[in-house]
Amino acid sequence: MDDRKEKQKAIFCWSGGKDSSLALYEIQKQGEYEVKYLLTTLSEEFKRISMHGVREELLEAQAASIGIPLKKVYVSVGSNAEYEQKMEAMLIELKSEGIEHVIFGDIFLEDLREYRENNLAKVRMKAVFPLWKRDTKELIHQFLNLGFRTITCCVNDAFLGEKEVGVEIDTEFISSLPANVDPCGENGEFHTFCFDGPIFKSPVKFETGEKVYRPLSAGTLPEGETKGFWYCDLEIM
Numbered sequence: 001m002d003d004r005k006e007k008q009k010a011i012f013c014w015s016g017g018k019d020s021s022l023a024l025y026e027i028q029k030q031g032e033y034e035v036k037y038l039l040t041t042l043s044e045e046f047k048r049i050s051m052h053g054v055r056e057e058l059l060e061a062q063a064a065s066i067g068i069p070l071k072k073v074y075v076s077v078g079s080n081a082e083y084e085q086k087m088e089a090m091l092i093e094l095k096s097e098g099i100e101h102v103i104f105g106d107i108f109l110e111d112l113r114e115y116r117e118n119n120l121a122k123v124r125m126k127a128v129f130p131l132w133k134r135d136t137k138e139l140i141h142q143f144l145n146l147g148f149r150t151i152t153c154c155v156n157d158a159f160l161g162e163k164e165v166g167v168e169i170d171t172e173f174i175s176s177l178p179a180n181v182d183p184c185g186e187n188g189e190f191h192t193f194c195f196d197g198p199i200f201k202s203p204v205k206f207e208t209g210e211k212v213y214r215p216l217s218a219g220t221l222p223e224g225e226t227k228g229f230w231y232c233d234l235e236i237m
Contacts (some may be wrong), residue, residue, distance in 0.1 A: 002089050005032075006033065007031065007032060007033055007034040008034070008100065008101055009033070009034055009036050009097070009098050009099040009100065009101070010034065010035055010036065010099060010100075010101035010102065010128065011035070011036060011037045011038075011039050011071070011094055011099055011101075011102050011103070012027070012037070012038050012039065012068070012102075012103045013039050013102060013103065013104050013151040014038035014039060014040045014048050014059075014062075014063075014070075014196065015035050015040070015042075015049065015051075015052060015191070016040065016052060016054050016058070016062055016193055017052060017081040017104065017150065017153075017191055017192040017193060018140075018143055018148065018150040018169070018184070018192045018194050019104075019105035019106070019107065019131065019139075019184060020105040020151070020194070021102070021105075021143075021148055021161040021194040021197060021199060022105070022131065022139065022142070022143050022146075022148065023103065023105035023129075023130045024066070024103075024105075025146065025148075025197070025198055025199050026130040026131065027036075027103055027128075027130050028199065030066070030111050030130070032055075033101060033103065033128065035068055035103070036069070036094075036097065036099055037068065037069050037070065037071045037099075038063050038066070038068050038070050038071065038092065038163075039068070039070075039071045039072075039073070039094075039102075040059055040070065040071070040072055040073070041072075041073045041074075041083065041087070042059070042072055042073070042074050042111055043074070043075070043076075044054060044075060044076055045076070047074075050075070050088055051154065051188075051191055052153050052154055052191045052192075053153055053154050053191075053231040053233075054153055054193050054195065054234060055233075055234065055235070055236065056144055057070075057236045058193065058204065058206055058234055058236050059072075061204045061206075061236060062195075062200075062204055063203075063233070065201050065202055065203075065204055066199055066200060066201070067201060071094070073086050073087055073090050074086075078145050082164050084119060087119070088119070088122060088123060089204075091120070091123045091125060092123055095123060095124075095125060099125075100124075100125055100126060101125065101126050101127075101128050101129065102116075102120055102125055102126070103125055103127075103128045103129075103130065104116060104127060104128070104129055104216065105130075105131060106129055106132070106186075107130070107131050107132065107133070107134060107136055107139065107184060107186045108133060108136075108186060109186065112131065113127070113132075116203075128149055132176045136182050136186055137174075137183045138158075138185045139183075139184055140169070140174055140183045141171070141174075142171065143197075144169070144171065146197060146198055147196070147197055147198060148194060148196065148197030148198070149168065149194070149195055149196040149197060149203070150168070150169050150192040150193060150194040150195065151166065151167065151168045151169070151192060151193050151195065151208070151232075151234070152164060152165050152167050152169065152190050152191070152232065153165070153166075153168060153191055153192060153193045153231065153232055154190065154191040154229050154230070154231050154232075154235060155189065155190040155229065155230045156188055156190065156226055156229055157190075157213075157226060157227050157228050157229060157230060158187050158189075158225035158226040158227070159178065159180065159181050159189040159190070160177075160178075160181065160189060160190055160230070161230065162211055162213070162230050164190065164230075165190075165230040165231065165232045166208045166211060166232030167213055169192065187235055191192075193206075193234055204236075205236070205237040206234045206235060206236050206237055207234070207235050207237055208232055208233070208234060208235075209232070209233035209234065209235050210232075210233050211230060211231065211232050211233075212230070212231045212232075212233065213228055213229070213230050214228050214229055214231060215225065215227060215228035216228050216229075223234040
């Protein structure tokens with residue numbers, strides 16, 4: 001008799017960056033969950049991953065190389081109520097397939113975890129955080145040692161500048177970060193696009209394009225020292 005425990009069905013909230021990639025690697029290694037879909041939020045106007053600014057075709061190339069079907073939620077820029085409404089509708093749709101768990105790559109932001117758990121509770125789903133409370137310096141070195149490769153696609157100008165966007169992350173990059181920047185960018189200091197590593201069947205091929213600075217509009221979060229963000233346009237090859 002086969003006494004192996006049946007895997008629980010889950011969806012993975014996929015940003016396309018390094019934390020998502022490492023979290024998915026951990027989930028696949030643990031073998032407790034069967035990831036049925038990657039779920040990503042994109043700007044309806046620009047067809048790019050929210051915050052990261054990565055083109056939709058690169059997201060699709062990632063999913064194809066990983067081998068997990070992709071689900072997309074398109075939202076308007078800066079509309080949190082719309083995001084919650086559309087995400088809830090998608091989750092209800094996916095729950096009808098017997099999926100009860102949603103996996104995230106968050107590491108230590110308590111308010112973000114609470115926000116996610118509260119929204120999932122509305123549709124009676126549960127959140128899973130495979131990287132939770134792990135040391136971010138250890139995580140980024142584990143990421144690199146596993147053979148993952150990632151490039152910065154967006155940086156917050158309160159912490160980093162034009163020269164740090166469009167750069168592949170390596171040990172030299174990490175050691176050069178200012179003391180107030182988390183090694184994984186967990187506070188939103190930088191965002192990344194992961195293009196190679198053990199979860200991919202083959203590398204996602206792309207080239208770097210122009211660097212663009214986008215200032216914050218009035219009333220746009222985050223507040224404080226942030227004046228805007230530097231983006232590096234990544235184009236599929």
